[in-house]
Amino acid sequence: MELYFATGNPHKLAEANLILKKFGVTLKPAPSPKIEIQSDSLEEIAQYAARAAYSSLRCPLVVEDSGLFIESLNGFPGPYSSYVYKTIGCGGILRLMEGRCNREASFKCVVFYAGGEVMCSFVGIAKGSIAEEPRGSGGFGFDPIFMSEDLNGKTFSETDPSEKSAVSHRGRAFRALGEWLSDSGREHTLK
Ligand code: ITT
Secondary structure (H helix, E strand, O other): OEEEEOOOOHHHHHHHHHHHHHHOOEEEEOOOOOOOOOOOOHHHHHHHHHHHHHHHHOOOEEEEEEEEEEHHHOOOEHHHHHHHHHHOHHHHHHHHOOOOOOOEEEEEEEEEEEEOOEEEEEEEEEEEEEOOOOOOOOOOOOHHHEEEOOOOOOEHHHOOHHHHHHHOHHHHHHHHHHHHHHOHHHHHOEO
């Protein structure tokens, strides 16, 4: 089964395909770009983008919006993670964290499926904390500074893709989509 994925981020596409392979689902890049509104809510951003993509493509697709939420920064960068990564990066976040004892953080991912009459969202959260310095060479974005509580102090960048997906926000959300597609959603997808 194939579905479009409206994203400009090839890392997301690779991670999602690794997860969905077990469910017999392949995501292919959507020919139209993800339209991103500004909002404090990942759900709103994902839903708007999915509806917009569906109205231009007219076939089943998914969109994903995700972000890093740092407790002592009141949830910053959250929905603005992409912009913050491009502007100040991991180094900028580490500077903002200097002198803070509470380093707890979480990644959240909202996957929105649009299949015409059927619209559905799936959420995944990964809890952890911000490392004192970047570690590892894998992954993308904030992976070098995020230590998942399920990985005994390793950052996401110090794991391989399947180890990351087993505990990541994206892994949890796309597995929920895969399970749903395996049951009720199948008839709404391409082939
Ligand atoms: P699309 O909107 O085109 O899908 P994007 O990268 O701009 O791609 P988002 O708007 O959802 O995606 O931004 C999420 C940002 O949060 C992303 O650019 C990374 O900087 C960060 N992020 C999300 N998931 C991550 C992960 O698994 N590992 C590291 N950083 C992540």
